[in-house]
Amino acid sequence: MSRVPAIRFGPVLATALVGLALYLAGALWLEHFVAWGVFTGLFRDNAVLGVVAVGMTFVILSGGIDLSVGAVAGCASIAVAVLVERAGWSPPAAIGAVLITGVLFGATMGWLIHAFDLPPFIVTLAGLFFARGTAFVISRSAISLRHPFFMEADAAPARLAAAVGGPESVVETLARHAPTTSVVFLATLVLGVLVLRFTRFGRNVYAVGGNSHSAMLMGLPVGRTRIGVYAISGFCGALGGVLIATYRFAGDPTAGVLLELDAIAAVVIGGTLLTGGVGGLAGTLLGVLILGLIQTAVIFASVNSWWTRIAVGGLLLAFILLQRVLQRTFHAASAAPE
Amino acid sequence: MNATGDRAWTSRLPPWAWAAAALLLLLLFNALFTEHFLSLDVKQGRLYGTPIDILDRATPVLLVSLGMMLVIGTGGIDLSVGAVMAIAGAVTAGLIARPEYSVFGSFGGPESIAFAVAVAVCVAALAGLVNGVLVAGAGVQPIVATLVLLVAGRGVAQLLTGGQIITADEPGFRFLGNGAILGLPVPFLVGMGGVGLVAGLARGTALGLLVEAVGENPVAARHAGLRAGLIKILAYVMSGLLAGVAGVLVAADVQAADVNKAGLYIELDAILAVVIGGTALTGGRFSLVGTVVGALIIQTVTTTVLSQDVPVEYTLIVKAAVVLAVCLLQSERFRSRVRLRRRSARTEARA
Numbered sequence: 001m002s003r004v005p006a007i008r009f010g011p012v013l014a015t016a017l018v019g020l021a022l023y024l025a026g027a028l029w030l031e032h033f034v035a036w037g038v039f040t041g042l043f044r045d046n047a048v049l050g051v052v053a054v055g056m057t058f059v060i061l062s063g064g065i066d067l068s069v070g071a072v073a074g075c076a077s078i079a080v081a082v083l084v085e086r087a088g089w090s091p092p093a094a095i096g097a098v099l100i101t102g103v104l105f106g107a108t109m110g111w112l113i114h115a116f117d118l119p120p121f122i123v124t125l126a127g128l129f130f131a132r133g134t135a136f137v138i139s140r141s142a143i144s145l146r147h148p149f150f151m152e153a154d155a156a157p158a159r160l161a162a163a164v165g166g167p168e169s170v171v172e173t174l175a176r177h178a179p180t181t182s183v184v185f186l187a188t189l190v191l192g193v194l195v196l197r198f199t200r201f202g203r204n205v206y207a208v209g210g211n212s213h214s215a216m217l218m219g220l221p222v223g224r225t226r227i228g229v230y231a232i233s234g235f236c237g238a239l240g241g242v243l244i245a246t247y248r249f250a251g252d253p254t255a256g257v258l259l260e261l262d263a264i265a266a267v268v269i270g271g272t273l274l275t276g277g278v279g280g281l282a283g284t285l286l287g288v289l290i291l292g293l294i295q296t297a298v299i300f301a302s303v304n305s306w307w308t309r310i311a312v313g314g315l316l317l318a319f320i321l322l323q324r325v326l327q328r329t330f331h332a333a334s335a336a337p338e
Numbered sequence: 339m340n341a342t343g344d345r346a347w348t349s350r351l352p353p354w355a356w357a358a359a360a361l362l363l364l365l366l367f368n369a370l371f372t373e374h375f376l377s378l379d380v381k382q383g384r385l386y387g388t389p390i391d392i393l394d395r396a397t398p399v400l401l402v403s404l405g406m407m408l409v410i411g412t413g414g415i416d417l418s419v420g421a422v423m424a425i426a427g428a429v430t431a432g433l434i435a436r437p438e439y440s441v442f443g444s445f446g447g448p449e450s451i452a453f454a455v456a457v458a459v460c461v462a463a464l465a466g467l468v469n470g471v472l473v474a475g476a477g478v479q480p481i482v483a484t485l486v487l488l489v490a491g492r493g494v495a496q497l498l499t500g501g502q503i504i505t506a507d508e509p510g511f512r513f514l515g516n517g518a519i520l521g522l523p524v525p526f527l528v529g530m531g532g533v534g535l536v537a538g539l540a541r542g543t544a545l546g547l548l549v550e551a552v553g554e555n556p557v558a559a560r561h562a563g564l565r566a567g568l569i570k571i572l573a574y575v576m577s578g579l580l581a582g583v584a585g586v587l588v589a590a591d592v593q594a595a596d597v598n599k600a601g602l603y604i605e606l607d608a609i610l611a612v613v614i615g616g617t618a619l620t621g622g623r624f625s626l627v628g629t630v631v632g633a634l635i636i637q638t639v640t641t642t643v644l645s646q647d648v649p650v651e652y653t654l655i656v657k658a659a660v661v662l663a664v665c666l667l668q669s670e671r672f673r674s675r676v677r678l679r680r681r682s683a684r685t686e687a688r689a
Binding site: 067112115118121123125127128129130133134136275307308310312313314316317321 | 482494497606656659
């Protein structure tokens with residue numbers, strides 16, 4: 001039992017150390033890097049990626065993959081914009097409708113995967129094409145959101161604090177460091193952790209990802225769990241789209257291209273194995289923050305933006321090799337006679 | 339006709355039968371509803387017409403799909419092909435536009451273009467080698483190992499081009515993308531060459547059998563004395579090499595290297611072509627004919643949607659529907675469900 005932490009916490013610990021090293025390197029070499037604004041900016045600028053990565057973690061833990069999330073986010077952003085600006089819906093109704101559609105879309109993909117034994121890769125790829133196509137059918141170009149709801153939405157935490165009579169300093173801090181997008185990201189993350197750690201569904205996700213056949217033989221609801229994780233991912237994709245609409249004040253059918261890639265990268269860097277069954281959301285948060293740190297550092301160092309991609313690829317390589325080493329040591333140790 | 343007879347009938351078909359049927363349906367639809375679909379013209383010694391156009395445009399996806407098929411046959415997957423195409427395009431266009439890097443130094447001569455293409459294809463094969471070593475040597479999951487290059491590859495290509503679109507407008511290069519030999523477009527001939535190469539390697543030698551053995555059961559293959567790792571590496575090198583050729587063709591088509599657009603999402607199209615063609619993602623079997631048919635289906639869908647005056651944005655939705663339909667047809671569970679329903683309907687009618 002004493003060796004279990006090596007595989008369970010090793011990758012997350014390594015991710016945390018790399019994140020810390022990156023931050024320290026930035027602090028040493030880049031001016032103005034150490035500031036509250038820069039740190040809280042990480043959460044604000046990567047909220048969309050973060051929310052989508054939370055959903056992706058569920059899917060990957062269950063042994064699947066969801067390629068459709070970026071397209072779902074783009075489609076959701078343009079759907080919100082059209083419903084509000086063209087059809088005259090009230091923003092909460094539009095957001096609610098889009099989120100429910102996202103859940104149904106994800107659940108449908110999960111059902112197809114489970115009921116007909118289709119590869120998740122192909123089904124969610126069809127989902128990517130469908131969602132991106134639908135986004136372009138809804139509108140070929142971006143639509144800006146002029147409804148006052150979206151103008152004020154991002155400052156909601158500060159306004160709420162002011163409304164309940166919070167002290168001036170708290171209101172100001174919230175206004176500067178806690179826009180709604182960041183709060184939604186953190187709330188999604190906390191909710192995800194609670195579901196994954198403390199519900200039967202969460203345990204089933206790990207069981208199905210570890211070995212879906214054994215899970216079935218143990219009488220666990222494999223089908224419901226599979227459909228559930230894709231529904232969660234669909235919800236997170238749609239929520240990502242709503243966040244895009246909120247902070248860009250526009251819906252854009254091209255938004256979220258390659259977002260699925262960054263989300264998968266964040267999850268893998270966070271130590272979750274793509275085979276399923278091993279990993280968690282703490283790692284995903286670190287993965288998202290590391291991707292954000294790299295991007296911020298590249299901007300601060302004013303080198304060309306392609307270095308971001310190369311650095312992310314290099315980190316990804318380093319992490320998967322590290323995971324292999326950890327896995328091998330673990331397997332060698334557990335195979336050795338006691 | 340009873341259910342067992344039914345199953346025997348469908349399972350006796352070759353794996354690509356469903357795809358071939360789909361392609362025939364698509365072509366039939368076009369022959370009936372698309373004007374001038376079957377007409378061929380000869381202008382300045384080159385064949386023109388929609389069928390030729392489909393064959394010509396399907397070439398990059400076809401080449402990438404062939405490599406992808408070998409990789410999937412070993413039980414792997416190669417997500418990096420689009421990024422490798424971008425790198426190959428950047429290398430060729432860069433070497434043609436900047437002859438001082440070329441050993442020949444001359445500008446636009448056939449040998450300097452051949453040199454540029456050769457270097458690009460070698461670089462692409464090298465990228466495949468990196469993937470192969472990660473998968474076979476380090477034992478990393480294929481989907482993760484090739485994810486590295488998918489993420490970093492376009493960054494590397496941008497590094498090579500300095501973030502610019504490099505134009506390389508040379509007669510020899512233009513010929514590669516738009517020329518014709520004996521009336522047939524050069525890209526099409528290159529594509530046929532790729533099919534011939536892979537067919538020769540996979541079915542002319544034992545290599546195809548070895549790939550399938552490794553994909554079916556790598557442990558058993560190793561115990562049988564096969565060098566499973568080497569065969570896997572070879573499959574990834576082939577995938578990289580063919581993606582490199584596709585990248586050169588795409589760059590030659592527009593005489594420029596646009597690293598942001600070249601080969602974007604082509605890995606998805608290629609995987610689709612392979613899967614539609616009846617090759618299972620689990621590996622162990624692959625169908626060369628099916629892959630060629632799959633690549634043609636993908637291009638025919640795009641061309642059909644365009645020529646039917648349907649807005650471009652519906653292409654993706656049609657593609658999604660085709661993918662799902664073919665996958666459902668191939669799913670044994672879906673077929674048995676439909677059969678069950680039909681049978682119960684029949685019993686009800688009888689009662």
